[in-house]
Each structure stands twice: as C-alpha cells, then as structure tokens.
Amino acid sequence: MSFIYCFDPTANDSLSKVRGVGRYLQILKECFKDKWIFTDDLRITTDSIFVNPFYNFLQKPLSLRRVAKKQIAVIHDLIPLKYPEHFPVGVKGKFNIFLNKLALKKYDLIVTDSEASKKDINQILGIEESRVKVIYPTLPKVFSRNSILDNRYSGKKQISSIQYPISSFCLYVGDATWNKNLVNLAKAIKKINVTCVFAGKVFQRNSILENRYSEKSKNPNIQYPISNININNPWQKELNQFFKETGDDKRFIFLGYVPDLELIQLYQKAKCNILVSRDEGFGFSYLEAASQSCPSILSDTDIFQEISDKQGALFANPDNIHDIANAIGEVYFNQDLRNKLGKEAEKRSKFFSQKKFISEINKILNFLTFGFI
Numbered sequence: 001m002s003f004i005y006c007f008d009p010t011a012n013d014s015l016s017k018v019r020g021v022g023r024y025l026q027i028l029k030e031c032f033k034d035k036w037i038f039t040d041d042l043r044i045t046t047d048s049i050f051v052n053p054f055y056n057f058l059q060k061p062l063s064l065r066r067v068a069k070k071q072i073a074v075i076h077d078l079i080p081l082k083y084p085e086h087f088p089v090g091v092k093g094k095f096n097i098f099l100n101k102l103a104l105k106k107y108d109l110i111v112t113d114s115e116a117s118k119k120d121i122n123q124i125l126g127i128e129e130s131r132v133k134v135i136y137p138t139l140p141k142v143f144s145r146n147s148i149l150d151n152r153y154s155g156k157k158q159i160s161s162i163q164y165p166i167s168s169f170c171l172y173v174g175d176a177t178w179n180k181n182l183v184n185l186a187k188a189i190k191k192i193n194v195t196c197v198f199a200g201k202v203f204q205r206n207s208i209l210e211n212r213y214s215e216k217s218k219n220p221n222i223q224y225p226i227s228n229i230n231i232n233n234p235w236q237k238e239l240n241q242f243f244k245e246t247g248d249d250k251r252f253i254f255l256g257y258v259p260d261l262e263l264i265q266l267y268q269k270a271k272c273n274i275l276v277s278r279d280e281g282f283g284f285s286y287l288e289a290a291s292q293s294c295p296s297i298l299s300d301t302d303i304f305q306e307i308s309d310k311q312g313a314l315f316a317n318p319d320n321i322h323d324i325a326n327a328i329g330e331v332y333f334n335q336d337l338r339n340k341l342g343k344e345a346e347k348r349s350k351f352f353s354q355k356k357f358i359s360e361i362n363k364i365l366n367f368l369t370f371g372f373i
Helices: 015-019 019-031 090-104 115-125 145-153 183-191 207-212 234-246 260-269 284-291 302-308 321-332 336-353 354-370
Strands: 001-005 037-039 046-054 070-074 107-112 132-134 170-173 196-199 252-256 274-277 295-299 313-317
Touching: 001 019, 015 313, 015 354, 019 037, 019 207, 019 354, 046 354, 070 354, 090 284, 107 354, 115 132, 115 302, 170 183, 170 284, 183 234, 196 260, 207 274, 260 284, 274 284, 284 295, 284 302, 284 336, 295 302, 295 321, 313 321, 313 336, 321 336
Parallel strands: 001 037, 001 046, 046 070, 070 107, 107 132, 170 196, 170 274, 196 252, 274 295, 295 313
Antiparallel strands: none
C-alpha cells in the first residue's frame, strides 16, 4: 500500500485541537498512528494517498493542484453553504468557496459522516453519489468502559474525584452557531424549570461575561472576551441572543472547555444530554452520551433519526419550545425512563466501533490503491 499522508492543522493551530477537527484527528491518530503520516507539510511523496480530514470551504484551499496520486476529502457537513442567510461569508468567503469547488475536483473520493450529509453534498455541490462514501465516525478510546477503568485505577487523575456543585442537571456539549438552536433551548429550560450545564470552549465565562447581560450590570455596553469570539460577528448572533436570554439565571451553568475525563463524568451524572439542533452533519454529543448510558433529547430530524436509529433518545420539534421542554421534563423527572433509554443508547453506541471505522477506512484505501474493496 502507498504512503498515506493526513493533513494535521493542529500542528501549528492549537485552537484546532478543541474544535471538531481536533476530535476527528484524535480518532484518526488513535486508529492509524502507526500506519499514517500526520503532517501540515504538503511537500509529500507524489506516489501516495493524501487525506484532508477537514475540507473547509470557507478557508483558502490547501492546494489547487493534486499533491498526491490519490486524494480523499472529508466533508463533515455543508451547514454554512446550506444556510447562507445565517452564515454570511462576505466577498472573501465566496471567493474561497469558488476556489474550493475547483480544488475538490482534484480529489478522487469524498468521505462524509452521514447519509444526511451525503445528500447535501450531492444536492448542493452536484457531486455524483459514486464519489461520496459515508463512514460513520467513532469515539476516542477514552470513552470506552475499559479505558475509564484503566484511568481510574492506574494512578492517573481519578475521574471519581472530580466534583461539581450540583447533583441534578441536564447537559449540552458543543458550539453555539445558529444551527445549534440555543435560544429555543434556553427558553425550554426556563419553561420546564431545570438546571442545564453547558460545556464547550465557546461557553468559557469570566467575571466580566457573568455581568454582561445581568440586570445588576452597571455598564451594559461593556465588551467581554469569550474564547476570542467577536460577538458582533453575524455568525455569533445566536450566541449573543442566547446570553441575553440566560442573563444571570442560576439555572444555566457554563463550564467552558472540559477535558475528556471530566466530560465523561458529566455524561454519567447528567439526567439527559440535549441536542436540539436545527441541522447537523452528525452529532457527536449523542454518541458520547450514549457511550456512558446517558439518554438524549434530540431534534426530530433526519440526521438524528439516522445516527440514533431511534434508540436511547426522545425526539422534539426544534422549532417548538413547548415540545422541547416536555421532552426534557419527561426524561429529567422519570428515572425508569432514563434507565430504559440509557441502556438503549449504550447499545446503539456499540454500532460506531473503532473496529468498524478502521475497516471502512481501509476499504476505501484499498479501493484507491488496488481498484477493489
């Protein structure tokens, strides 16, 4: 088999490690660390296979020419292209999209995370189905039961020692762009009157941010630093509205970035995981929660019906605050239902095994190298 090079933006961009691309690269490195070459240097052996694990239409293309004999582009979703009114990109962004569409012609195969994303790639980019392969992501090894036990008893940081000031809460893990539907989620949380913990770098609060939308703030025009995000950016309109909605409400707890071992404990302790996005390419938090027997509240959309196979979750209309609140309350206050859905979720999580992920990736590599699977 040819040398396999995988582009690694985390080598010179530390922020990439806590974004979606960081998680996906973490998985690739665990699965192929001894077989692939991970680098941000495109000066590679031409008689090889090149994998771009995060094909980003809004950034300048890695290259407009072919850098390897065979090339694979991983497109996780097309959310910004699918909803341009909520993700304005400007003149530079539109030019980058144009260039990336040209560059994509140099790739022999496109990998994506779900059938829903494959459908978008076909419809929005006009790429024939034969060039697009769905390979469901998996989870890092740390989320496996055996790994958790190893970390607990190996003398490393003990997961059982991590403490939080609350015992009853639901959980949201992720970003805060328009498609995440956080304003409706906040209104539903207030309506059902429960506590919700928010984990993710975008929720990194500080004392200034705590007072940004508080009625007690003496200077409501003060600007706050939050994960180096410009709240005047139109992409952050939903986040801005979300913080206005939550204010200094004690039912909303913001933890910011949480390391995996602590995140695992959050999933284990949470009454439920919530992901009521308007749209997604996959939905990692469902899978992470499912691996820890944590049930989820999901949007009643094609993507979540696909990845969950209707197991381990209750579904709600993402545009209906009352429906979201009812679904949260049904799980939050019913231990028997939580136990039932939790068992179903853990069973479903086994479908997304690393063994299957490795096998599917190797199949396409064999196809590109030898012409058969």
